[in-house]
Each structure stands twice: as C-alpha cells, then as structure tokens.
Amino acid sequence: MTSFENWKTASSPNYGPCGNVDKIYPYSEVPFIGQYKLVQIPRDSQLIDLVDYWGEGRIKTTEEGISGFIDCYNVNHPHQCVSNGPDRGRKIPNRVPVLSYTTCDTSSYIKENSVRIVTLMGAPINNSCAKDIARMVSKSEGKVVVYGFKRTSADIRNLESELAVYNFIHCADHVLPRQLNDLTLYDNIRNSAVIKNDLKQNICFGKYESAVELCKSLLFSSYCEVIYEVVNQLLEENCKNVMNLAYKLWNSDAQSVVINHFPCEFKAILNEDFVTIVNKKNSSALKLAVILDGMNDRRAWGDGKDKTSKRIVWQLYPVWRDSRVIFKLLNYDCGMFLKLAAYEDSIKDREAWGAYGCPDVRHMWYLEPVVHGGELLFFIINGKYGLGLKLAVCADSIGDRTLWGHSTDVRADPGYFGWYIKPIN
Structure with a gap:
C-alpha cells in the first residue's frame, strides 16, 4: 500500500480533552497542496504561538519520553502519519503540508513574519527548510529552537545562514523556552544542576564565549535564574572573572543578561554611567x-x-x-x-x-x-x-x-x- 493510500485510510487526528488542541484552519485532511482553497494563518494581526517543523503532535512513550506539542501547528509531508506513541498511524493534528524534505514551502498556508516560536527536532534542515523557517518566524520577537543537532552540523550552518539577520542563538544543552520545557525526550533539559555547573566552570576557567552562549540560551528558558545564582555564588567566592564575563555579555548583544541578573553596579560600570x-x-x-x-x-x-x-x-x-x-x-x-x-x-x-x-x-x-x-x-x-x-x-x-x-x-x-x-x- 502506498503512503497516500495509508494516509487516506488513516483515522483523523486525535483532538479533544485527552489529545491535541484542534486549532483553527487545520490542514490535516488536505492531501495535496493547492487542491482546496487555502486560508493563510494567522487571520488577524496576532502571531502564531508555535509551529513545530516536521512535528507530529504530542508523542508520549515509556521508553523515550515526551516529544512534540499539544497546542501547535505541525509542518510535515502530505501523507505522513503519526509515527510513534498511542496515536501511531493516525493523521497528524494541525498538519500544514510541504511536498518533501527538499521542497519546503508553507507560504500558501502560513504568512510571512507571523510565528513567535518555530521548533525543530532532529529532522533534516536543508536550505529549503531553513529558508521557510526564516520566512515565517517573526522578525521582531520570533525565536527558532532546534534540538538534537550537533553545533557543527551542516543543518545548523544552513539555519545560521538564513537566520543571520535575526541574531541566531544556539541554545546549548537543550535549554528551552518556558512554554516548551515539558519535553522529556532529552534528560538534561530538566537538569539545572548540570547547567549551573557548566556555567560556573566556563566562567572560572575563562571560557567566556561558551559562558556567553549558555547565558543567552538560559535567558529564554525556564532556567534563567541559574545566571543570577551562579553570578552571586562566584561573587561570594571572590571570582574576578565575573567582571570579564559581564564585559563579554555587554559586548555580545546580551546586555539584558547583565541588567537583569548581575548587581546594578555592573550595568552602571559597563554602560559608562556617572x-x-x-x-x-x-x-x-x-x-x-x-x-x-x-x-x-x-x-x-x-x-x-x-x-x-x-x-x-x-x-x-x-x-x-x-x-x-x-x-x-x-x-x-x-x-x-x-x-x-x-x-x-x-x-x-x-x-x-x-x-x-x-x-x-x-x-x-x-x-x-x-x-x-x-x-x-x-x-x-x-x-x-x-x-x-x-x-x-x-x-x-x-x-x-x-x-x-x-x-x-x-x-x-x-x-x-x-x-x-x-x-x-
């Protein structure tokens, strides 16, 4: 049986109290791009909160943990079904179709500059995919969160190239924004002790670029208080490298880290205040x-x-x-x-x-x-x-x-x- 035949006979997506949120204008039942009259989302001036590229909705398994999200749009192939978990074989909830991994274009469905957060886990990020993500993410407040990739991978380089104008941040150790932090597929998402130790070691050993990168990722996560805790702990230990870190943050488009998580004296000093x-x-x-x-x-x-x-x-x-x-x-x-x-x-x-x-x-x-x-x-x-x-x-x-x-x-x-x-x- 072909993938289209499997998809055509698959059950509708799992919506409802125990499933996924049935969002406005889902295209899960639309088999081909352009077959039906399309409505671009969002319909008003508000941003779409979350788009999971190559997502399949929430998947919860005993062996691997939780991946995907209940309340989001999922970009995926026209005939892709849920691949794992209790909803395996069903149509993907709130699916927005793209033709293939190498032909990614959601412009008929999702407006440009309209998404607050785009996530992507593990699946390929070729030039076509990276370009589509950069097209949809909000230029003013959007974030792109990718996880399951090595920092030096071609996928990350493709995304960096397309997102260069947006000050792309690589979030080390899978530290995610608050609304995404119920994922458990990666154990160290929840291990704040590991993150705290990594940040402290980077500062103490003068690895300022790594410390800056980690602080930037923590700033958008549920663990932003780690910065304050580590800074104050090192000040109590008379670590002179705290001033060096503050300087590097201030001059790396991360002034908000110093302003919000360091004593006020650091901001006054680095801002050249009186x-x-x-x-x-x-x-x-x-x-x-x-x-x-x-x-x-x-x-x-x-x-x-x-x-x-x-x-x-x-x-x-x-x-x-x-x-x-x-x-x-x-x-x-x-x-x-x-x-x-x-x-x-x-x-x-x-x-x-x-x-x-x-x-x-x-x-x-x-x-x-x-x-x-x-x-x-x-x-x-x-x-x-x-x-x-x-x-x-x-x-x-x-x-x-x-x-x-x-x-x-x-x-x-x-x-x-x-x-x-x-x-x-």
Whole structure:
C-alpha cells in the first residue's frame, strides 16, 4: 500500500480533552497542496504561538519520553502519519503540508513574519527548510529552537545562514523556552544542576564565549535564574572573572543578561554611567585636587564630606586587554584619568594622581569584585604595578586623605581596601 493510500485510510487526528488542541484552519485532511482553497494563518494581526517543523503532535512513550506539542501547528509531508506513541498511524493534528524534505514551502498556508516560536527536532534542515523557517518566524520577537543537532552540523550552518539577520542563538544543552520545557525526550533539559555547573566552570576557567552562549540560551528558558545564582555564588567566592564575563555579555548583544541578573553596579560600570567611588573603611569619595602641580597633574584624594559635587563624579571606560577587561577611570570635573606615580616612596607605595591623557597601563585599572559583609565592593588594582588603591591612615586638617597604591596585596582585607562603585541617581 502506498503512503497516500495509508494516509487516506488513516483515522483523523486525535483532538479533544485527552489529545491535541484542534486549532483553527487545520490542514490535516488536505492531501495535496493547492487542491482546496487555502486560508493563510494567522487571520488577524496576532502571531502564531508555535509551529513545530516536521512535528507530529504530542508523542508520549515509556521508553523515550515526551516529544512534540499539544497546542501547535505541525509542518510535515502530505501523507505522513503519526509515527510513534498511542496515536501511531493516525493523521497528524494541525498538519500544514510541504511536498518533501527538499521542497519546503508553507507560504500558501502560513504568512510571512507571523510565528513567535518555530521548533525543530532532529529532522533534516536543508536550505529549503531553513529558508521557510526564516520566512515565517517573526522578525521582531520570533525565536527558532532546534534540538538534537550537533553545533557543527551542516543543518545548523544552513539555519545560521538564513537566520543571520535575526541574531541566531544556539541554545546549548537543550535549554528551552518556558512554554516548551515539558519535553522529556532529552534528560538534561530538566537538569539545572548540570547547567549551573557548566556555567560556573566556563566562567572560572575563562571560557567566556561558551559562558556567553549558555547565558543567552538560559535567558529564554525556564532556567534563567541559574545566571543570577551562579553570578552571586562566584561573587561570594571572590571570582574576578565575573567582571570579564559581564564585559563579554555587554559586548555580545546580551546586555539584558547583565541588567537583569548581575548587581546594578555592573550595568552602571559597563554602560559608562556617572558613578561615585567610595572607600569602605572611611566612607571617603574619590576626587582630584583643585590645584595643578608643575607637570599639570592633580593629586588624588578621598573626601570624607563631599557626597554630591561634580568633583567626586567618575566615568569608567572598559578595554579588553590580555584576556581581561581593564578600565580607564576619568574624573568628570577635571577631565583627567587616574594613574599611579612612576616613583615609589620609602615603603614602596605609589602616589595616585589625575593626568590628562591615558597613554599606558599605569593609567588603567582592574576592577575585582568582592562580597564583604553582604555588600558588593571592588578592589581597584593598577594595570602596570598590580597595586591596589588605599587611602592614607591620617586625614588632613579638613578631613581628606591622600590616595595611594598599596605596596602589598590588598585582597586579604576588603573591609579596608574595598571600594563601593555606585551609580549617581
């Protein structure tokens, strides 16, 4: 018996309370493209929520688990029947037909730019299929979720080529959007502990591209809280790589990850917002002196009283250098960059100054986040000398303290050497 004869005698799709949703304008009973007058969906300005390419509806088996979806349109061959599960041999619910794997064109049935999510599991993604998926998915809010493919497969390359304009994201480890997360065919869809460990390891070992890719996929999934949990855990562990990850996310079209799942200080720093830099020990805000010295530099101070003037306002400019993010610290009032002196004093500390221009790493700084007493602080470490910023023990007559680069490692005492970096409201 031919596939058409099998299809023609097959039972109608399983719709109803215990089956699939009977959606408007299903073409499951239409044997050939063009045989009947077609109606394009959606009929209004709303988007179609879900199209499962090469889907057969919900299939639930004891051996393999759950695949497919109850409430969606399924693109498949004209004479394909359900291939597995309790509905095996029945017509595919809400089927939209295409001629073959190599001739995929649903434009007579599904409008262009009209689908919120397109899914595809395992079946071939040739150029024709990829082009049809790219045609139907919404340009403004659409997502394409494919699973069961290797990242380097020709199928993924075909899809990437067609979806390049949409900022295609490869969702690692089968992490799916919320409305798709009842699938169980892939066990690790539900294993958030594995995902959390993978993300943490990628960050700790400096595998930032992998960490960024995983964060992007988590952002659209039911496991987006994993990002927040891992970031905060690593901050508690004083992992300086968190700042590097934030920079990579910010510059990889994933700013929303930083905004929504990192402490607000990271957004202010990477967005180059105006901030204050305040010492934890003395509550003194970083500023530059009014008077220029003979080299047109200004001495750097901590001000224990000023909390509002332009003198204590700074902007931080990030630069990726030697596999880390490093910052230029610009004083808004003077237009000068913070630096350390080229000379040492008797105990090998170095004075901090403001200078015009930023020619070398003596004028640049690493920001290493640290959580102390439940508060987020930063060690500010000079790029050339590796000295952390500190304020002098003794204040002058008006309560100000000179700023220095400390001769020994500051990381053992965040309560003394830590700094708040706060956005100006």
